[in-house]
Every structure is written in structure tokens, then in C-alpha cells.
Amino acid sequence: MVDRGTGASAGRDRHVTDCSRTGRGRVTAPTDAASMSRSCSDEARAPHRRRRSDDARQVADLLRAQILQGLHGEGPLPMEDHLVRAHGVSRNAVREALDLLRAEGLVERRQGAGTFVVARKAMHDFDRLRSIADSVQATGEPRFETITAQLLPAPSTVATALAVGDGEPAVLLERLMVVDGTPLSIRSSWMPGSLAEPLLGCELDRLHYYRLVRSVLGIELTRGHLVIEAVVAGAGAASLLGVPDGAPLFLMERTSYLADGRPFEFGFTRSRADRVALVADMQIADTGDPSPSGRWRNRPTGTVDPTGDGAPQAAQPA
DSSP: OBOTTTOOBOGGGTTOOOOEEOTTSOEEOOOSHHHHHHHHHHHHHSOOOOOHHHHHHHHHHHHHHHHHTTTTTTSBOOOHHHHHHHHTOOHHHHHHHHHHHHHTTSEEEETTTEEEEOOOOEEEEOSSSOOHHHHHTTTOOEEEEEEEEEEEEOOHHHHHHHTOOTTOEEEEEEEEEEETTEEEEEEEEEEEHHHHGGGGGSOOSSSOHHHHIIIIIOOOEEEEEEEEEEEEOOHHHHHHHTOOTTOEEEEEEEEEEETTSOEEEEEEEEEETTTEEEEOOOOOOOTTOOSGGGSOOOOOTTSSOTTSOSSOOOOOOO
16 A cells, blocks of 8 residues: 555555544544454354465365376376365366466376376475485486586676676586476586686586586585576577576576685576476574574566576676
8 A cells, every 4th residue: 555645655654554544534543452453353254255276276276286296297187076075166267277287288188088298397405505406316217418518707796696707708508407308407607717618628518517527526515605586588498498588587697606605607497387396394593693694685677688588797886
């Protein structure tokens, strides 16, 4: 809600539980605990009208969770009658839920046979430093296609991330990962040329990134920093990944470090959101933690190409 007199956001008042409207059109909030308690109790007893779209969304969420857990394999989902009884919703809500899953590419309807799982998502643990290729091995065998492998002057954003001088030689390695014939992700990695140039003379399509770095360079990466965003596929990424322009992707911006603290890799992985799910085991954070990792942080705008194509871009002035 916006105060039309000042244009200021009313977001700071969102913790107010109940409001009443005065005769002059102004909104006031209960001021004493007893009245607020009564208002909350009244609200709790008030009936909430459910929409069919809400039922469909919730049924789709539960079925999607079962598919991700592999409970149905690549076999049929329960019949519509069973889903209606199990979830206590209408048949139309069940059909809408199945339509949502079909739109996500997870299921297909076979005439006279029912609805079948056609694709399981790769479950990628992002609370550890690992490649998506490790995660997809449960659902298929990954292979790699090299898009770019060359020595280039480091752009300023890359130079800053890798702690090297602007224009110093940097290796850019971009590869497409394909699983069982389906393109899944594009990984773009910038590395200091002084350390990574030997990669350019090697077979690059056999191993996933961390094994490649270990086997060719003898380098062990010990920690990383990851930022995950939702972006849409630009024309270039869409063509490589076999998805429509504007399809949803996960964009993972990553900086990986050596044991001595030096950054070794700065890069981006674009993954199909219809084929990859992100998983992490977490503990409740201390809300009083003053460290940067203990609070929400706004991401500077302009640090990556928002269309999902191309090299990292320099941040633009606000």
C-alpha cells in the first residue's frame, strides 16, 4: 500500500495484524494488546474462501515433490480418482495440477493409459563445492561439448574477481553439458592464464570441471562463493540449451579459491530450471549475526548480463 499523500511505501507497517477504517477514510491500527488479540481471534474464525487454482497449485507441489524424490520412477502417476480422494479436491483441480506439471515438462498424458513421469530433475547440492555433473549421474551419464577455450585479456570485472591486473591473460573455458541427449547447462569459467593455460592443450570433453582442474593442473579447489539467481534465456543460451527464448534458467555466479586463499575461477553456470533442482541442508541462522553471510544482501545491478548470454558485464552507475 502506498500513502498517496507522500508516495512513501507502507511496507514498514506490514507487521500490523489488523486495521479498522475510520469514518474519514483513514486506516488505524488497534493500539492495545487485548484488542489486537480479539482481532486476531476474529480473523482466525473467519472462513477463507479457497480457489480451485489454489488447490491445483498445492496438488502440483506435492506431486512434484514425489517426482523429485523418485517415488514414481518414470512410471505412471496415480489415477485422477485416487488424487481427488487423496487430496480432497475437485477433479478439475487435479486436472489443472497435472496441466501445470505438463507445462514444466515433468509429465505427459498418454491416451487411455494415464499420466506418466517423463523427466526427473537432477538434484544439485549447492551447499558443497561440486559440479552439476556429479549431481546428474543419478539420472544419466553427462558428456561435455566445448564451446570456447581460449586465452584472452581479462575484462575488468574478471580481473577484479581473480585479483589480477586488467588485461592480463586469462583462460576462458565454456562447455555445454548434455545428459542422455538433453542439453542441461552451460558453464563459463575464467581462470588466471598463469595457472590455467595448460588446459588449452588438453582434451576438454571427458571430465567435469573439478576433475579436469585436478588431473591436468594438479590444483585442488578448497572453497567457493556462490550467488544464485533466476534469469531468462537469451537467444544464444536458448539455442544451446534447446529451450525457447525467455525460458527460465538458474544462473549461478561462482568464485572458487585455492587453499592459500587466491581466487582461481570466476564464472557462471546457466542451468535449465525444468531439469535441475537446487538442494541444500541448512540450519537456522542466528538472526543477530552481524556477518555478511548472516543477513540479506542486495545484489549490485549490472554485474552479469541479465538475458543469460555473454560474458560478465561491468556494473553500471545507478
